[in-house]
Amino acid sequence: MEGSAGKSPALIWVVNLSAILLVVLWTIPTFGIFVSSFRDRDAISTSGWWTALSASEQSLVARAGAPDDAVPVGSEWVISGSVFDEGMSGEVTAFGSRAQDPTSNEPGEPLVLRDDGVLQVAEDGTYTITYAEQPEGRRGARIFYTTEVAPEITLDNYRTVLGSEGVAQSFLNSLTVSIPATIIPILIAAFAAYALAWMEFPGRVMLVALIVGLLVVPLQLSLIPLLKFYGVVGEAFGVSAKGYVGIWLAHTGFGLPLAVYLLRNYMAGLPREVIESARVDGATDFGIFMRIVLPLSFPALASFAIFQFLWTWNDLLIAKVFLGQSDNQMVLTGRLVELLGSRGGDWEILTTSAFITIIVPLIVFFSMQKYLVRGLLAGSVKGG
Amino acid sequence: MNPIVLALLTVVLGVIACAAYFFGSNWLLDRALPDEGPNAGRNINRANAIRPWLFLFPAIAILGLYLVYPVFNSIWLSMMDRSRENFVGLDNYRWMIADDKFRESLFNNAMWLIIVPAASTFLGLVAAGLTDRIWWGNIAKSLIFMPMAISFVGASVIWKFIYDYRGEDQTQIGLLNSIVTGLGGDPQAWITLPFWNDIFLMVILIWIQTGFAMVILSAALRGIPEETVEAAVLDGAGPLTVFFRIKIPQIAGTIAVVWTTITILVLKVFDIVFAMTNGEWGTQVLANYMYRMTFIDGHDGRGSAIALTIMVLVIPIMVWNIRNAMKENS
Numbered sequence: 001m002e003g004s005a006g007k008s009p010a011l012i013w014v015v016n017l018s019a020i021l022l023v024v025l026w027t028i029p030t031f032g033i034f035v036s037s038f039r040d041r042d043a044i045s046t047s048g049w050w051t052a053l054s055a056s057e058q059s060l061v062a063r064a065g066a067p068d069d070a071v072p073v074g075s076e077w078v079i080s081g082s083v084f085d086e087g088m089s090g091e092v093t094a095f096g097s098r099a100q101d102p103t104s105n106e107p108g109e110p111l112v113l114r115d116d117g118v119l120q121v122a123e124d125g126t127y128t129i130t131y132a133e134q135p136e137g138r139r140g141a142r143i144f145y146t147t148e149v150a151p152e153i154t155l156d157n158y159r160t161v162l163g164s165e166g167v168a169q170s171f172l173n174s175l176t177v178s179i180p181a182t183i184i185p186i187l188i189a190a191f192a193a194y195a196l197a198w199m200e201f202p203g204r205v206m207l208v209a210l211i212v213g214l215l216v217v218p219l220q221l222s223l224i225p226l227l228k229f230y231g232v233v234g235e236a237f238g239v240s241a242k243g244y245v246g247i248w249l250a251h252t253g254f255g256l257p258l259a260v261y262l263l264r265n266y267m268a269g270l271p272r273e274v275i276e277s278a279r280v281d282g283a284t285d286f287g288i289f290m291r292i293v294l295p296l297s298f299p300a301l302a303s304f305a306i307f308q309f310l311w312t313w314n315d316l317l318i319a320k321v322f323l324g325q326s327d328n329q330m331v332l333t334g335r336l337v338e339l340l341g342s343r344g345g346d347w348e349i350l351t352t353s354a355f356i357t358i359i360v361p362l363i364v365f366f367s368m369q370k371y372l373v374r375g376l377l378a379g380s381v382k383g384g
Numbered sequence: 385m386n387p388i389v390l391a392l393l394t395v396v397l398g399v400i401a402c403a404a405y406f407f408g409s410n411w412l413l414d415r416a417l418p419d420e421g422p423n424a425g426r427n428i429n430r431a432n433a434i435r436p437w438l439f440l441f442p443a444i445a446i447l448g449l450y451l452v453y454p455v456f457n458s459i460w461l462s463m464m465d466r467s468r469e470n471f472v473g474l475d476n477y478r479w480m481i482a483d484d485k486f487r488e489s490l491f492n493n494a495m496w497l498i499i500v501p502a503a504s505t506f507l508g509l510v511a512a513g514l515t516d517r518i519w520w521g522n523i524a525k526s527l528i529f530m531p532m533a534i535s536f537v538g539a540s541v542i543w544k545f546i547y548d549y550r551g552e553d554q555t556q557i558g559l560l561n562s563i564v565t566g567l568g569g570d571p572q573a574w575i576t577l578p579f580w581n582d583i584f585l586m587v588i589l590i591w592i593q594t595g596f597a598m599v600i601l602s603a604a605l606r607g608i609p610e611e612t613v614e615a616a617v618l619d620g621a622g623p624l625t626v627f628f629r630i631k632i633p634q635i636a637g638t639i640a641v642v643w644t645t646i647t648i649l650v651l652k653v654f655d656i657v658f659a660m661t662n663g664e665w666g667t668q669v670l671a672n673y674m675y676r677m678t679f680i681d682g683h684d685g686r687g688s689a690i691a692l693t694i695m696v697l698v699i700p701i702m703v704w705n706i707r708n709a710m711k712e713n714s
Contacts, residue, residue, distance in 0.1 A: 253450025314535030
């Protein structure tokens with residue numbers, strides 16, 4: 001598509017750099033919560049996620065062995081050990097004995113403690129406290145030290161969120177909403193679309209126009225009348241007005257105009273000869289639909305299925321209105337909003353939950369992008 | 385029963401029921417009006433007149449109940465009081481016009497309507513123009529398009545993290561404040577900053593919608609006949625001139641479609657405002673205010689009046705869409 005105008009090397013550089021800038025701007029926000037979801041709670045709240053891969057300095061505290069356990073070495077009594085927990089290692093960059101001044105000494109530099117012991121901490125974390133006489137006491141001295149901590153990747157956040165925040169249950173609830181809410185409208189729309197594309201009857205043009213009009217009706221308008229209606233139906237059958245059947249049908253109703261519109265456009269574009277010759281051979285409309293039109297319309301069916309799945313999975317409003325707030329009905333988006341309210345500053349919970357809510361749509365998106373794009377083009381490029 | 389099992393069972397039952405309805409009703413029609421025997425000709429004509437409606441019935445019934453009936457019911461409800469019992473005429477509309485929060489919502493919606501479609505379409509156009517010219521264009525397109533798959537709530541969390549604010553003496557963990565302090569500025573609580581917080585919410589929707597605009601516009605750009613571009617280049621037009629003077633006018637129709645599609649979405653924007661500010665700090669919009677009036681304050685009449693306001697704003701686009709569709713079909 002680039003004419004000869006796009007060939008100068010300077011321009012190619014400008015175009016590539018601008019594109020890189022745009023891509024970086026568009027991916028960084030998501031990347032941020034992705035990285036954060038694997039970081040430790042303290043790390044998230046003390047440093048930006050972009051520092052996640054550089055080592056961070058941490059001030060820690062260890063307790064030395066008790067004076068009672070000091071062993072005689074020559075004329076002196078010595079307590080020794082390592083500031084690091086067993087199996088851990090690191091590099092100490094500073095140490096001290098008082099909380100007010102935890103970095104008073106360099107590694108190897110002797111520090112006189114309050115009980116006259118002399119504390120020395122080496123770079124590798126081993127320490128010795130040397131006493132001239134046998135010391136007494138059950139509590140060991142506190143050693144404050146600063147160390148470089150290698151970046152740590154943890155799955156703890158996922159364990160917490162999936163285990164105790166109800167996110168796992170919500171994940172299942174979201175699936176429960178999305179799967180039927182994707183399949184039911186396809187079934188209903190496919191038949192209607194065929195009738196609108198290939199059958200002759202009075203009022204056909206009007207119906208197509210009506211569908212196009214309904215495409216943009218704001219669903220806010222439907223909430224109160226439908227909730228009222230559900231209340232009446234629920235009372236008549238003695239069931240709750242809020243439940244999965246209600247939301248499946250609501251999603252079906254709201255998705256139907258797009259489904260019929262997309263499928264009709266696609267079916268109308270199928271070659272006339274194929275359908276005419278089947279008619280001449282004596283096939284009924286029902287037979288033509290089942291055996292010829294439906295299989296040929298697979299790309300359009302896939303496009304709509306992806307739209308509807310993303311839409312139902314990502315929806316918040318309809319779920320809030322037509323489902324209850326109990327654990328066995330709350331979907332992921334609703335849960336995330338609730339966590340935003342109750343765990344406002346706990347970014348390790350929020351980023352992890354957010355990532356769990358977007359992972360399924362992202363997988364669907366990247367694996368079926370072709371159909372998504374095709375559907376968008378069919379639904380939007382009119383006139384040109 | 386486990387809900388997910390229930391869901392799968394429903395899918396299976398739904399498919400069977402649907403198939404049974406269509407198969408059964410067609411079979412019944414064929415039995416009632418056989419295409420053989422003495423009245424074969426008349427029967428075939430009658431069956432052909434009835435059959436489309438068998439195909440259409442479920443769709444029409446659901447559309448009628450879920451979209452058409454609510455429009456008229458809402459008009460009625462908007463003239464009822466809080467409990468839907470007493471007729472109050474235009475009182476809800478009078479209240480609406482006098483209400484400060486409603487005016488704020490209307491003003492904010494107008495801002496969203498001006499800024500979001502314009503910015504998304506413009507950035508989408510730029511992204512399409514750039515990615516069509518590079519060898520890794522498809523990867524770039526994928527990544528810019530990706531936010532489209534993310535829920536508005538998910539996107540709100542993502543951006544709230546970027547806008548995060550800590551006190552001045554603390555390390556800023558929000559990207560935006562970190563950049564601002566890095567450049568020597570003072571950190572700000574962006575979400576509560578009057579006027580600008582609206583813009584920060586809009587950025588989220590622009591971030592999501594740019595990919596959509598890019599995909600559609602990129603396809604339209606590729607559909608432009610080569611000759612028009614080549615002729616312009618031969619006449620000495622530079623790349624920017626070609627883009628803005630030759631290509632843009634040829635895809636004006638598509639730009640209009642993208643613009644109106646995003647406009648519709650903007651009118652209904654709810655999740656982002658609900659999750660980010662819940663309409664506080666001067667960020668209220670119509671859809672969120674409607675939710676608040678109806679489900680928090682419990683006033684169905686006022687809620688319906690606000691919902692109808694959104695509907696009225698959508699009508700011009702609806703008419704335009706219908707006219708375009710009719711033109712195509714004829």
